Amino acid sequence: MSAPASGATVEIPAWAWERTEIHEALRERDAGAILRFAQQYGGASQSRIATATGLLQGRVNEIVRGRRSVVRIDVFERIALGLGMPDAARMLMGLAPLRFSGHGPRDLLEHPQVAAIARTKPEAGSEITSLAATAETVDVIGVRALGMLALGDSLLRGPLIREGRDSIAHVRVLLLHPDSPAVARIAEEIGETPRFLAASLRFSEDLLGEMAELGTVRLEVYRYRTPPVWRMIRLDATVFASVIGCRSDARTSLVYRLTPTPPGCLSYGFDRLFAATLGDAERAI
Known part of the structure; x- marks a missing residue:
């Protein structure tokens, strides 16, 4: 018409x-x-x-x-x-x-569900930490999540445990199982030995275990075995996603910010991704 x-x-x-x-x-x-x-x-x-x-x-x-x-x-x-x-x-x-x-190359980037594109991880980081300061539910899919949550200066840890929060956040973290066959593949992609990557995965679990004992967040940690594709942080209804294994510079690879704008297919897809990965995972903490 x-x-x-x-x-x-x-x-x-x-x-x-x-x-x-x-x-x-x-x-x-x-x-x-x-x-x-x-x-x-x-x-x-x-x-x-x-x-x-x-x-x-x-x-x-x-x-x-x-x-x-x-x-x-x-x-x-x-x-x-x-x-x-x-x-x-x-x-x-x-x-x-x-x-x-017109089906132009920028159409997807302008889709209302893709509310913004943070061109680098540092650019996305400032918005993630801001949203994390008030988020009530936080879901994470990572490899070992050291820079996302486990380390003391990680992206999410500070805002989630800060004093003055209105409520304690419920955090679910999915980490790669240290005994998964996917460890060798990911280790090759990031230039590490499988043995070192497996050890760092266990180290991350230890750090998250200490965090759980503090009682500043309701923390659940799970191990998955399938080869990871998407690194994801969901803060309430807002999703930040980036590709795992992309050979570009980790600091310059794109981070996509998604919001559940109707019809919500993209956000729904990441909801299903988290639910499916969680369903096949085993709880570690």
């Missing part, structure tokens, strides 16, 4: 699309509430909405008054185009985002 003619789109401020009531209306596909929203925040008359959406003014009036419901997807598409609906709002209503229409 083509977009409205130039100048026909109802102008609605970007901040208005973030309001809770319009999110509810979009999820429920409540066309009447959506059009009333356009009247309130876009200052649009029913005639103006009719022109923008290509609907008859009489039909717009019936929809606004709740006398007619909308069920056809092509009508919702007309409404979305006529109101200049942003992609996040379109997806809440079950419509495809417009930005993917």
Whole structure:
């Protein structure tokens, strides 16, 4: 379906699309509430909405008054185009985002679930430590997690045990099993001997055990045996992920920040990854 003619789109401020009531209306596909929203925040008359959406003014009036419901997807598409609906709002209503229409190389990077891309691990680190200071649930998939949690100056340890936290965080950590066949593969990728990597995995468990004894976090540590692919930190609903084994400089490899923006497929995928890895793991602490 083509977009409205130039100048026909109802102008609605970007901040208005973030309001809770319009999110509810979009999820429920409540066309009447959506059009009333356009009247309130876009200052649009029913005639103006009719022109923008290509609907008859009489039909717009019936929809606004709740006398007619909308069920056809092509009508919702007309409404979305006529109101200049942003992609996040379109997806809440079950419509495809417009930005993917060209299938360009940057489309995935602009996907609303990929809220930001921290180009280096140090850049991502500042945001991770900030979120960790208030996170109630923390899930980690690592190899040995020395720099993520185990060491005293690691990324998460300080903010998770700081004084003045409102609550004790529940932390679950998945580490590579020191006896896993994957140890040899990972050791080769990072330039270590399998024996040294296995020993450092046990050392990490010892450090995490000491952390658990402090009682400053509710800590659970598990061992998995499958070859790891993603390094992941989930702070409440926000996920930070990077590839394990990428041969680029560890300080310059990309860290992806994901939030559960509808339809939430990317975040759901990492939720399943953690659950599946945890389900096959054995508890160490």
